[in-house]
Amino acid sequence: MATLILLRHGQSLWNLQNRFTGWVDVDLSEQGIQEAQQAGEKLKNTKVDRLYTSVLMRAEKTAAIALECAGQSEVPKTRDAALNERHYGALQGLNKDETREKYGKEQVHQWRRSYSVNPPEGESLADTCERVLPYYRKEICPHLDAGETVLVAAHGNSLRALIKELEQLSEDEIVKVEVPTGVPLVYTLDASGKVTHKEIWD
Numbered sequence: 001m002a003t004l005i006l007l008r009h010g011q012s013l014w015n016l017q018n019r020f021t022g023w024v025d026v027d028l029s030e031q032g033i034q035e036a037q038q039a040g041e042k043l044k045n046t047k048v049d050r051l052y053t054s055v056l057m058r059a060e061k062t063a064a065i066a067l068e069c070a071g072q073s074e075v076p077k078t079r080d081a082a083l084n085e086r087h088y089g090a091l092q093g094l095n096k097d098e099t100r101e102k103y104g105k106e107q108v109h110q111w112r113r114s115y116s117v118n119p120p121e122g123e124s125l126a127d128t129c130e131r132v133l134p135y136y137r138k139e140i141c142p143h144l145d146a147g148e149t150v151l152v153a154a155h156g157n158s159l160r161a162l163i164k165e166l167e168q169l170s171e172d173e174i175v176k177v178e179v180p181t182g183v184p185l186v187y188t189l190d191a192s193g194k195v196t197h198k199e200i201w202d
Contacts, residue, residue: 001196002144002189004166005048005151006159009062010035010182018096022088022122025057035182036062040069042184042201049148051075052140054083054155062182063153075151082135085155089122115171125157125175132161144189159185166195 010032014021028036043066051067053059060079067073091099091111100108111119116126143150152162156179164174166187179185180202188197 001191002147003046003149004140004144004187004189005043005046005149006162006179006185006187007039007062007066007151007153008156008159008179008181008183009056009058009153010039010065012058014093015181020088020091020094020096020099022085022092023056024092028058028061032058032062032181033065036065037069039182039184039201040066043067043070043072043151046070046186047149048072048075048151050143051077051151051153052083053077053079053153054085054158055079055081056084056155059083059153059155063151066153067151078139080135080139082131083152083154083158086125086128086157087123088119090120091122113175115175125160126171128157129161129164132158133165136162136165141193144193145191167198 009028011029012021012026012032013029014024014026016029048067051063053063067075110117114124116124118124118127140150140152159179160174160177163169163177169177184201186199186201187195190196
């Protein structure tokens with residue numbers, strides 16, 4: 001048996017400002033820091049063997065704060081752009097409400113919530129899955145196969161890619177999944193990598 005813990009970064013400054021963030025390296029807000037601390041409190045009774053994060057500071061900082069609060073700052077860490085948030089292309093930095101006014105609600109909804117529609121110059125969720133899942137299978141699964149407890153601190157869409165794989169969700173199902181900030185999603189996996197149990201530590 002192995003444990004995989006998925007943790008979306010705490011609220012970022014651009015989450016707070018309602019802006020498309022994508023690959024822009026934005027720091028946590030005060031609320032985001034508190035969310036990371038709360039996640040750490042929930043991790044105190046679980047020994048984490050290995051940490052994976054994106055290369056974006058909001059994910060790295062969330063993991064660092066959470067593990068420090070859990071008394072586990074020395075966990076081996078790997079950071080990789082494969083776990084980065086979906087790239088929002090030309091939308092990055094734009095206010096979401098202003099973008100809806102400019103392009104229309106339905107178009108922005110398609111960019112944000114469809115599986116395979118790309119925003120201008122950006123990635124769809126399908127594209128994100130195509131970089132996240134091979135990395136997961138190659139780099140993370142061997143540690144899960146060895147029975148380790150792995151923490152992945154990443155982003156709403158890169159975590160959706162993992163959730164789609166873990167829960168065997170369809171394209172229509174995964175776009176409806178909301179990943180809360182700063183709340184550990186905990187999966188227990190059997191020897192074949194299949195999910196036997198899921199908990200939300202909110």
